[in-house]
Amino acid sequence: MTTASPTTSPRACRSCCSSRARRRRTDAMGQVPLSGEQYVLEGFGYRAEVAAVGATLRTLSAGGRELVAGFSADRLRPAMRGALLVPWPNRTADGAYTFAGETHRLPVDEPETRTATHGLLAWSPFTPGEPVEHGLELRGTLAPRPGYPWRLGVTVTFTLAEDGLRQEVEVENQSDRTAPVGIGGHPYLVxxxxxxxxxxxxxxxxxxxxxxxxxxxxxxxxxxxxxxxxxxxxxxxxxxxxxxxxxxxxxxxxxxxxxxxxxxxxxxxxxxxxxxxxxxxxxxxxxxxxxxxxxxxxxxxxxxxxxxxxxxxNSGVGLLAVDPWQAVGAGWRIGAL
CATH class of the missing domain: 2.70.98.10 (Beta-galactosidase; Chain A, domain 5)
Incomplete structure (x- = not known):
């Protein structure tokens, strides 16, 4: 059986059928961990922990063997481990680009390379969506801002099966004009x-x-x-x-x-x-x-x-131009060999 439960919620402690998932992820003061509310999925020999901040795959194991380099719940995510990269993966030169004839400037958050890195969604909170058999749905919103004046609705679905953990990402343009979108993941495999x-x-x-x-x-x-x-x-x-x-x-x-x-x-x-x-x-x-x-x-x-x-x-290579109220997606599966 697969379970997905928020482990910082008292309700989860009463309703979850897995003792490990019932464990509360709070400190002595009852505070939520730095990586946000925690969700545990177990089934088919796999165990995954997902953090609400950035819909981050925080840990994944099979039969007790780690498949990804994870990090503790009460820690700022190191080196973008398990992060979701939206609305662009990797780097944007000088944080500047032109789309549909308009120039935009993003914050340069990697000064040593003078680039804007790994999108804008990795530190945004996600909340549970619809129930998913053997899995978990989380939903988040990227609000318009200087450098990226589009609103995106993002749904991330984690599903366990015999062949591993599937992560499916859907990005909907909730703006009144076409938006540039790229999607990527950042798992560290071991x-x-x-x-x-x-x-x-x-x-x-x-x-x-x-x-x-x-x-x-x-x-x-x-x-x-x-x-x-x-x-x-x-x-x-x-x-x-x-x-x-x-x-x-x-x-x-x-x-x-x-x-x-x-x-x-x-x-x-x-x-x-x-x-x-x-x-x-x-x-x-x-x-x-x-x-x-x-x-x-x-x-x-x-x-x-x-x-x-x-x-x-800047190059446009592979960039998705998403019309208003249309959606694009991507996904990947991690499993044991």
Whole structure:
């Protein structure tokens, strides 16, 4: 059986059928954790914890084995772990872009690269929506603001099944004019117990023919290479990551017979984690977590399905133009290998 219950609510403590889900996530003063109200999903051998701030996938495990690098409930999300990236993923150069003949300026929140990063929704509160069998629906709103004067309604649905946790995102333009939209996720996958440089010994498989090489100072796409000409970026056949530094967007994705693309991360014994998505995400960012969190680096691999490439608000590559009261979506599934 799958349960999804807010674990900071006294009502959840009375009504939830799982003892773990009944656990209240409050401190001694009864305050809500920094990552917001918590929801627990359990079933099919999986357990996920979702935080209300940003509809964040905070933890995910299978049979007690961690599949993603998570973080504690009463902590500000480190390194965008599990974040939802809307209305753009990755970076926007100088926080400036032009859409439909109008120039907009976003806050530059990564001063070292002079970019606006990872959208505007990651720190917004979400609340429960309609009941979902074996899952949870959360809803949030991105209010119009300087730099992005459109209102978006966002619905995020988490569903457990035998093949893992599915995350489906729907973005509705609730404005009276067409809105630019990009969607992405930011899970950090692990293939086994993670520690400093554990990624170096794991094997990665991703059938992608091209990679966008970022500029070293701004981490924006500088040129596109075919992986035949950049063997360090070729993971079409499973290959140990080694000391390869990754902060690249990959495209030219080759789907399986069912139309989906998968990235697989395995430990030396063959176990690990897989993330799968469909044609709505024609791009995927890989980041080898070289900037340390809690003094530990390269302990996970961020695998980020995206509907558009980095800096799409400027290039337009993959950017979705959503008409008033129309919706677009994307989704991905994370499961154990």
């Amino acid at each position: 293939a086994g117990p993670s520690s400093d440089s554990s990624l170096d010994g794991w094997t990665l498989e991703l059938d992608a023919a091209e990679a966008l090489v970022p500029s070293p100072d701004r981490m924006l796409p500088e040129r596109t290479v075919h992986v035949d000409d950049a063997p360090e970026l070729d993971f079409r056949a499973p290959r140990t990551v080694g000391d390869t530094v990754l902060n690249h967007c990959f495209t030219g994705l080759r789907p399986a017979a069912d139309g989906t693309v998968s990235a697989r991360l395995r430990d030396p014994r063959g176990g690990g984690t897989q993330i799968t998505w469909d044609a709505r995400c024609a791009f995927v960012q890989l980041y080898s977590a070289d900037h340390p969190v809690d003094g530990v680096r390269r302990s996970a691999l961020a695998i980020e399905p995206m509907t558009c490439q980095p800096d799409a608000l």
